[in-house]
Amino acid sequence: MATSDRQARTLALAHALSAAERGLAVIPLSRRKLPALRSPHRADPARPPCHGECGRFGHGVHDASTDPGRVRALFAAAPWATGYGIACGLPPHQLIGVDLDTKPGTDSRAALHALAVRHRFTIPETVVVLTPSGGRHLWLTGPPDVAVPNSASRLAPGIDIRGAGGYLVGPGSRGTRGTYTTAPGTAHLGPAPCPPALLHLLLPPPPRPARAPSAAGGASLVHFVRTAHEGERNARLFWAACRAWEQGMGMALAGALLDAALDTGLPEPEARATLGSAARRVGGGG
Structure with a gap:
């Protein structure tokens, strides 16, 4: 390692220890401003991701510490480090x-x-x-x-x-x-x-609050399905079920929509399959 690099490492450790004394948690960095220590899980990624629970170094900002002994150990493990990061x-x-x-x-x-x-x-x-x-x-x-x-x-x-x-x-x-x-x-x-x-x-x-289900809206969706003619029954049921899930009424309206579809003559297995497809499409479940 060149003399300038040794000096840079010595200065980086000294500055890092000074920052740690002021309550700033630090990690060693390479010249490219990246954490100097590679992940110990790079060959076999941890599932779920490890944030240092394994006890080894190499977890990026999760290694950051204000403890002088740990800071020295981090830099000793990365003798090429010429900088430090502050978490x-x-x-x-x-x-x-x-x-x-x-x-x-x-x-x-x-x-x-x-x-x-x-x-x-x-x-x-x-x-x-x-x-x-x-x-x-x-x-x-x-x-x-x-x-x-x-x-x-x-x-x-x-x-x-x-x-x-x-x-x-x-x-x-x-x-x-x-x-x-x-x-x-x-x-x-x-x-x-x-x-x-x-x-x-x-x-x-902040997340937008979900719209409160509308009783009138639910009734109109059921009516939309019940008045379907042959050739459009399945499409109307799917559309109405999707709108019901989007408005937070999917579970509550499922029975009424099924009954309305059956009233039009749609076979029950087909109607149930369509309702399930709409629930999955919008994210309401199975």
């Missing part, structure tokens, strides 16, 4: 990383400013890490009971978010394009709380 979403900081990239044709800093103006929030003074490619990582903290997901350009082009299950490349790390450094005037700062308006943008929208 996001873990206590006590619940770190959230706002990655302002430098992709061609995008101005991520201007995009973040536009979002701040539109949604009326201000980015507080916080830790800022400068990347070798000219990008910036803003360190923010979130509430302990909120898991911010990782995303790429969802907020705006060139803005990636590092949340639960993700990591940020720590300052002092050396990659293929150079060294990550703390921006002047921010090294003494701690990660600042994420503004509530920005935090709201980072979270996925």
